[in-house]
Amino acid sequence: MGWTTPWAPTRAELAACVECGLCLPVCPTFRLTGDETASPRGRINAMRGVASGLLPLDASVAEVFEFCLQCRACEAACPSLVPFGRAMEGARAEATAALAAARVRRGVAGRWVARRRAVGVATWFAALGQRLGAGRWLPGPLGTGLRGMRRLRFRPRSSLGTTHEAVGMPIGTAALLAGCVMDPWFGEVHRAVIAVLTSAGYRVVVPAGQTCCGALAAHEGRAADADRMAETNRAAFAPFDLVVVDAAGCSAHLVGHGPGPTVEDAVVVVARLIDEGRLPTLPGHGTPVAVQDPCHHRHAQRITAPPRTIVRAAGYVAIDLDPDGMCCGAAGLYSQAHPDTSDQLGRAKADQVAGLGVDVVASANPGCEMQLRARVKTGVRVAHPVELYAEALLAFRRGSTAATPT
Ligand code: SF4
Ligand code: SF4
Structure with a gap:
């Protein structure tokens, strides 16, 4: 049957792979399993099989795609410059379109992270779980997730809609991506970035109209949801020359699916300000x-x-x-x-x-x-x-x- 959505891996993306195998040693899932279908080359061949109609996109092929971490270590190692991350996002979008189970599971990533009320409810329950010590007794990834969190407030202070004036003579205005969980769960990071940028002379604005960057939705195969989020962010960030992003996953996504203005990771901006002597x-x-x-x-x-x-x-x-x-x-x-x-x-x-x-x-x-x-x-x-x-x-x-x- 082949592909059915506009996000599918393109012929050129798949043809770029010459099957040299140089990406295999850097792939974590291949290193753990030794299984070709858990390697970048194997995954690209599975995509080719679906694209040609030889392989049905059923649950077992979807699992070949889903076992990938989307870490893109293969992309950095590939001499043929195969855009593996983009192709895998497309393959997952296809799996989501083809399989009801994937649609249900991925609906979570595609939708609730963009809804601040839903994130607020999740934050409240996580804060309660922390106070009950649930990280110690909750089994599986939920317990591990709780143990990994910073100490949460029931009603975290949000940076959304705030403006912070530069210390001294302003050198420009930077907009900060608040993100979905970054704002309620990692607010200290935002405050540190704002403090450092204002010290260096930036006026920092955190536009209220923005939403989640869409990375999670794109990785989970919810390409349409990711596109909608990109559209919202394009409008929110349009007035700014520079958008600063302090989460690596979000900056990688926005640089690739940009909201319009220049997007830079906070570590790049701050290191440059140090190199320039502004910090x-x-x-x-x-x-x-x-x-x-x-x-x-x-x-x-x-x-x-x-x-x-x-x-x-x-x-x-x-x-x-x-x-x-x-x-x-x-x-x-x-x-x-x-x-x-x-x-x-x-x-x-x-x-x-x-x-x-x-x-x-x-x-x-x-x-x-x-x-x-x-x-x-x-x-x-x-x-x-x-x-x-x-x-x-x-x-x-x-x-x-x-x-x-x-
Ligand atoms: S390194 Fe690139 S060209 Fe070689 S097998 Fe891996 S993806 Fe294909
Ligand atoms: S993105 Fe990471 S896990 Fe997936 S194939 Fe590439 S190296 Fe392996």
């Missing part, structure tokens, strides 16, 4: 911090230097958590759909943290942060790199007036 390099205190590279930084956007620049400027000694750049297993809703594989990858990452003996991990993606916090030993802090810098900057300004601009 000071603070005195080193020698505390080691393990820098974890979210896949949507390292593979999807090739961002690796900026988080290290930021934590060094905050006085830390930056150590690579995983030079191989394996996915931590968070991968959007992957931990709910494939809890065992997700847990295996998460534990491997936590073991790496333990091996380094650090007390601080810097991670710029909410899913990775939760995946790590749920598994690292008590007392290890997991924070966004810009949070570490904002704290160091505040402490320095309170304790001294002699910052050392670069």
Whole structure:
């Protein structure tokens, strides 16, 4: 029957693969299973089979697509520049269209994250669960998810609709993506980014009309929902020249499906401001911090230097958590759909943290942060790199007036 939706993998995308296999060693699911159908090449061949009508898009073929973490490590390793992430989003959109079970399951990702009331209800129950200690006794991925969360408020303070004036002479206005769960669950990250950008001279606006970036919906095969969210965001961000995004998964999606103005990840903007001398390099205190590279930084956007620049400027000694750049297993809703594989990858990452003996991990993606916090030993802090810098900057300004601009 072939493909049926406008989001399907294109002939050119699939033809780009020359089946060289160079992507296999970097693919986490292939490394775990040794199974060709769990490899990038195998998944592309499954897409080709469906496209040619030789393979029906049934539940077993859909599972070939769904077992993929969409980490895009294969894309970074591919000499033929196969746009694997885009093709996989298209294949999942096809699976969602073809299979009722996938539609029901993915409806959650496509719709509720964009509804602030639904996120608010989920936040309230999660906050209650934290106070009841449910992370310790709830089985499976729900309990793990609760253990990975920051301490939630029942009614979190929202940054939506707020404006923050620049300190000193303004150098421009930046709009901040509030995100779906970033705002209620990771509000401290937004406040740190706003504090640092205003210190550097940006006026920061968090437009009220925006919605979820749509990454989760796109990854889960809800392409139409993702397109609707992109449309809403295009309108909300149209008046701004720069949109700053402080979650790697969201910035990777928006850079690819942009709302119009320039979209940049917060770590890129802040590292540039440090390099330009608009933000000071603070005195080193020698505390080691393990820098974890979210896949949507390292593979999807090739961002690796900026988080290290930021934590060094905050006085830390930056150590690579995983030079191989394996996915931590968070991968959007992957931990709910494939809890065992997700847990295996998460534990491997936590073991790496333990091996380094650090007390601080810097991670710029909410899913990775939760995946790590749920598994690292008590007392290890997991924070966004810009949070570490904002704290160091505040402490320095309170304790001294002699910052050392670069
Ligand atoms: S590296 Fe690229 S061209 Fe080679 S098998 Fe993997 S996807 Fe295909
Ligand atoms: S996106 Fe990640 S899990 Fe999926 S095929 Fe590529 S490397 Fe493997």
